[in-house]
Amino acid sequence: MVTLPQLRDAVLGGLDRAVVEWTELAAALDGLVGRATNGVGGPLRASRWEGADADAAARGLAARGEQLMVAAQEARCVLTVLDTAAEQLRAAQRDLRARLEEATAAGFTVCEDGRVEATDPGWRADSATIARQHELERRLAEPVRRAGETDVRCAEALARLYPTATADWADTAADGASVMGLAGLGLGGVPKDDPAAVAKWWAGLGPAEQAMYLAGYPAELGAMDGLPAEVRDRANRVALAEAKTALSAELAVARAKRDAAGRTDDAKWRFRVTALKDRLAAIEGLEATLRTGDDLFLLGFNAKDDGQAVVAIGNPDTAAHTAVYVPGTGARLAGIDEHVQRMRRLTDAARGYAGSEKVSAITWISYDAPDDLLHAMSSADAEKAAPVLRRFLRGVGVAQGIDSKRHVTLIGHSYGSVVIADAARNDGGVYAQDIIVAGSPGMHVAKAAELDVNPSHVWVLAADDDPVPILGSGAHAPVVDDGRITRRTPDDRAFGANRLTTKRAEGHSDYWSADHPDSLDNQAAVVAGRYDRTNLLWGNRP
Template structure:
């Protein structure tokens, strides 16, 4: 219980200082994680260090990175809570001082326990006034005590040793963030949902403490916000990723317990649980695969640090992963996959981006970022793929994402953005590019394309010389798609000479999925040359490439 004397005489400078110290600690922890990734892991990965010692070293870095991220997230919640306590107690103190002034003005007396008394022989009105002031002082002391206890307990929940049994720490961190948002009245409505430039301006205008408040309270919103720096989105999405994995594990355990409880009772009674268990297992495996692709441990020499720029398990699931920091890369490639690619395929799609990043190093592009953009619900079947609605719905989201890359890019670094569409993904790219200003790319690449709703490369907004297409031997998707996705009527396909694009070679690749083969790297190397601006190194079947970039 807060006493009258404690509240009356309290000074809150210590609370203000504590909030500042916690905010500074959160910044330091976050910075330590960033420095570990860029200053330690990145050089080691780029060096190609491998072997048993390397594996052990990378595992240690992963554990420490996870601990730093978790500590930074929890520390972000302390300052808003301390600030809330200071605000509540200051308000209570103000009310108390006003009440004490009334006690003095009316010639009454207050004792240490908060009771107000009138002089002996006082009239009934004075006795009543004393009783009213006693009640008011009691109420304000209760209010102060409740604020002190509530916030104190909440801060205690953020301590590492306060994690409850059976609850993983990331799930606890996410729950703590929701608690902080409620207690500290952090309003999600202040987060802009407009253009990436507006988002960038909003974030740039926030003080560090304000940024921390939104990070701890709303990581699920920040993670998908085009216009925020890559490191911010990555940090937010990893919180959501960890909490999601924990939730999937718990739901899977619960469904298995239900199945065990009904097994043998009636024939077929457990079918619905088996179906759900299979769904959850596949989703959990995909989440674990995604997390493994974010770890420092390399799949081979020359692997870069990765950034999770988007994550959701709603619907078919979405994931956006960058290999290399797009905010500081001179060359950035955004890869848009096609039909049948869902969240469960994130491992293979990110591996393609890694192979493309590695190939770019061979063309003098170490400062390159390659991004897998599974940012839309891809068609599940050929029947669905014949419907362009998926592409039309996805196009503005792709455009906003590329706009966001432009908005957050370091102006001191050169900037060259290539957007690559595979299969139905090239239709998404075409839909975005055909609207002026919607897709701010420098080069567009379409491989295995069924069509782009265009019959001339000039319609894609980057100039014919900056449109690149390819079709591997025996890839029938362009043939079938040519009957549906050329524009305005059935006619010229992207790999036809009449389309006016540069068609590059795909020697050794067969079918629809070998455009990033490392065994037959002709197509892979051609794409790497394009994204690094080494147009003179692209092997063409026909076309007129632009001059190579310096």
Template sequence: MSVLRTAFGRGRRLFVGAALAVTLVAGTGGWAAGTAQTAVTGPPPGAAAFRADRVLGVPLPDPASAGPAAVARFFGTLTDAQRHALVVRHPLTVGNLDGAPVALRYEANSRALKAERARQLSRATDPAGTLQDHRQARKAARRCAELLAPGRRILAFDPRGRGQVAEVYGDLTTAGHTAVLVPGSDIDLGTFDRAKDPYGTPTGMARSLRRELAAQAPGMRTAVIAWAGYTTPVGLGPDAATGRLAEAGAPRLARLLSGLAATGAPAPAVLCHSYGSVVCGLAAPRLGRGALRDLVVFGSPGMRRDSVADLHTAARVWAARDASDWIARIPHIELLGLGHGTDPVSAAFGARRVPAERAVGHTGYLVPGTDSLRAFAAIVLGRYGAVR
């Protein structure tokens, strides 16, 4: 009998796994709906040159191995002139170096964006390029110009791959309450702040949350980081159904949060949308105490964890899903590499529920006037009694 039970169990798991694959393919129009992405991993661009530079007469921290706390200590020993010298010589590296002073990163990324814009404008007139090359280069140059607009605070900029970027709304150095927004699929340098479906973009979500924070706590100093710092899936193909890109993105998110802690920012509430919640689920166990205060997932396909306990975090964990979100139709299992596990809004997972009765669809959670947006802001402000 035990042999029969074992065989039946294996057969049932294979059947469920096959059903999951069929459901995902049918629900997305086939694997062709998404294309496989190459994840950007490792240290910031130019790390080798930065590590080898002896302009200051002392070894510089290795971006590939030095933790954010060590980076913060190193920059704390430098004069303003020495810091500026590193920005001039290594803007891409300093601009993406978690643990470096925030204002220095803004300056470095401004320089990096100007250099990238110049490079793309040169490509746009290169006679060796095709017409398509020229169009893509002009588009990239315009993107850089948009990010260079006065008042924008770019915390990270990496042109590799589809491009990554992080932007701060508010003053991160004086904020008493902070939040980090982690997006899901189809977000990159080009779609970071697209006009279409704005509340499904990092910038649209961040701006809406910041306005709600100001409405709930006038005069309170807050900051919201829109973080598109990992390679996201494109479409709803195999990348969205597996954890491969989330596993590559989780260390990057953990390093960002550790870097904020190292520079003295208060522990943030991290709000994770859709596939971004998979990244957050894998990043949470990597974080030390004080790097994360609240973890909020919404429109989540799962976190690749069976329960809140499996996140190994002291942070409060919250979950929201509105009734019209199509993500509810995705099977919440993980088998043979497909799927992301237990539904975070289920009682079995154990997260605190966030109301989302007025939210509509998969990207409607931060639309002004929704109960989910009000609740998210209350969580960021630590007003947990207001979340009903």
């Protein structure tokens, strides 16, 4: 129980120092996660060590890294409680001291137990003065009561934040939600759909406030375009771990219900178990991909339905050249590794052209891609994805420094080119200098000039035997009359784009092959801004 003298005389600087120290501890733990990944994991991967012992070492390192992440998240919860206690106790102390001065000015003395007495010993009470005396006692008791409630709530909250022997993301998620409720911190005032406003909001927070939001809203922060890549990566990795834990718990329940179900309900629960196992496998696949390099940033994550993720190779915030790759039909979380490896090959090739300038390549699976060719004949998924892509690209620019004139290249494969087209031909543009499309079924425009970039910066790859430009043109290529009625895809000379060579590329998905790298090298030259190094079938280089 807090007393009037305790609140009046409390020195709250110790709580402020504790908030700073716990903030620094959380940051140090985050740094240790990075050191485990880069300082230990990097050399292990580079050594090409294989076998059972190598696998065991990798699992052990991942487990230690996860424990450090849990510890960092719990540290952020602790500092949230301490900061809440400092803020609320300071407000109560400020009110108490103001009311003590008010009592003194009115001719009263306040006793240590909160009673109010007349300062003049010859004073005689009348009904008005006695009423004033009781009112002052009530007003003095109110901040003391508030301080007592804060003390109890924060003490109970701290008691719940205890370390566990193993990583427990379910507990961490619950702790984050609990301390946000205690602190009264919400996201209601954050303009989530405006990357520039999001960046301004985040920059206006102090280190402790930023840590508090990371404690309570990792999934929400991870999805906010405009935040720094390192912040989004940290938030999304926490969100990933928490989602995996929640799905694992849900799977355990579904298995139990399947085993207990009679024949009537058995099929329903078997289907549910299979679906949950598939979603968990997709998350574990993403985790495995993130372990393949120490330069990967998880810029987006969503575990719902087929799952979504955005993975950057290299930090786009500091890159002079950034590629954003939009896959097409069938793109989902479960197959993200193939797409990231394509961008790994592209990044390596582009760095060869870029010299000392930094390169980043982003795999953007942040939309519901069509599941099959039949669904790919519809433009509905592209129409929904286009504003999401524009906002993401705007966020990349904001995080880079919108006036920095960094070089951004959009790459769309197959249906991904339809998404890019819908983004580039609508208001607001795509905030990119170059557009590359590979195996495009059409872009809903008849000429490159109708897109939001200079047509000399539109580049097209189409293998001779790629069937998609023909099969998909009926849905996404506009009808034109060039002496005969036909549909115009980007690989048509009249489209007005630069047609890149694709020597030895076969089929629909051979544009990132390292075995016959003509297509890959052409893209790399564009991404690095070395247009003079591209090989054209036709067109006009910038």
